[in-house]
């Protein structure tokens with residue numbers, strides 16, 4: 243089916259180009275990584291040492307960011323597109339082996355993708371001298387145990403090597419010393435799924451979609467109390483409001499429900515208020531709204547009846563549970579934030595807890611140089627934006643608490 247619709251044409255074309263020409267085309271298209279950080283793919287490939295003898299490619303199919311499911315959709319509906327992107331990227335970087343690292347929860351997708359890999363081997367599209375060329379690529383599907391931090395590229399590599407998925411201190415970056423201490427490229431499923439289209443239709447076609455800093459088609463997820471939760475494709479020009487309201491996307495809020503907050507880039511990017519829905523879903527605009535970035539472009543909508551203390555506690559719980567524990571600020575900070583948020587939700591919050599949350603958040607993460615990986619940056623942006631943007635609601639809830647509750651809970655804890 244994939245092939246009858248033009249699939250595997252791009253890889254045949256790529257194999258007639260030199261690897262450097264493929265890299266140059268992807269650079270020209272300004273394909274930015276879809277996994278969260280938005281780093282230009284072609285530039286990353288260019289970091290591989292020129293004198294290397296081995297190159298490995300890791301396809302990041304961990305998709306751990308709540309509430310993101312676009313990689314899952316791509317693997318379910320178009321597994322050969324991902325394989326074609328993997329083969330072209332493998333050729334461009336001269337990789338000998340590609341590992342697709344998938345979280346264990348993806349049961350069905352595992353079987354779908356494994357079947358596609360088997361088909362590609364049988365057709366001679368993977369393995370030795372693929373498509374009759376001199377290029378060979380082996381491809382393995384590897385299942386992780388399902389931890390958020392295994393989506394971080396060096397946590398993924400550690401897990402792939404059979405160890406606990408603890409992120410590594412960088413440098414060295416994976417391009418220089420990655421899986422099995424070999425030069426390694428790590429790219430997201432959606433990033434690689436864009437590559438065949440860049441080769442087939444050209445960099446100018448890709449760069450012509452969306453603004454210059456955010457090129458190409460993009461998948462957007464939407465979940466929460468909207469009429470049509472799902473995964474939609476658009477240029478990175480749409481606003482959060484359009485994603486919610488457009489008939490061909492979210493289809494508007496469910497009857498009687500109104501937007502109170504939206505986490506537009508996955509939970510870790512932070513929250514918008516209902517007055518900020520004009521934010522563009524591109525790589526630049528989220529920064530203008532106090533968010534960490536576009537992230538995974540998966541919008542989660544929160545409605546007017548939801549208590550923001552519950553959202554705060556839920557988010558804090560997730561990151562408190564998922565911290566791998568190597569770095570003190572991340573391990574202790576996420577746990578503190580969870581404890582404070584839990585106490586607040588139980589009706590025993592203090593006004594000063596809001597400032598303690600903000601101060602704790604300011605003292606964690608890679609950005610202040612206090613952690614090995616970016617998990618705490620993603621843990622603090624939702625906390626900070628909830629506290630800053632919904633402070634009056636949180637203060638009102640604290641003032642409405644039963645008298646004596648704080649003292650009772652704190653004395654029980656101490």
Ligand SMILES: Cc1cc2nc3c(=O)[nH]c(=O)nc-3n(C[C@H](O)[C@H](O)[C@H](O)COP(=O)(O)O)c2cc1C
Nearest residue numbers: 275276277302304305306393394395429430433616
């Ligand atoms: C805590 C944490 C979790 C991450 N989870 C994922 C993930 O599930 N999938 C993903 O592609 N990237 C994830 N990333 C980003 C990866 O480290 C890496 O930047 C990405 O896979 C590179 O691919 P790209 O350049 O194609 O986006 C995560 C980063 C951090 C800090």
Ligand code: SF4
Nearest residue numbers: 566568569572613615
């Ligand atoms: S920042 Fe947190 S998740 Fe990342 S390595 Fe340190 S403790 Fe682990």
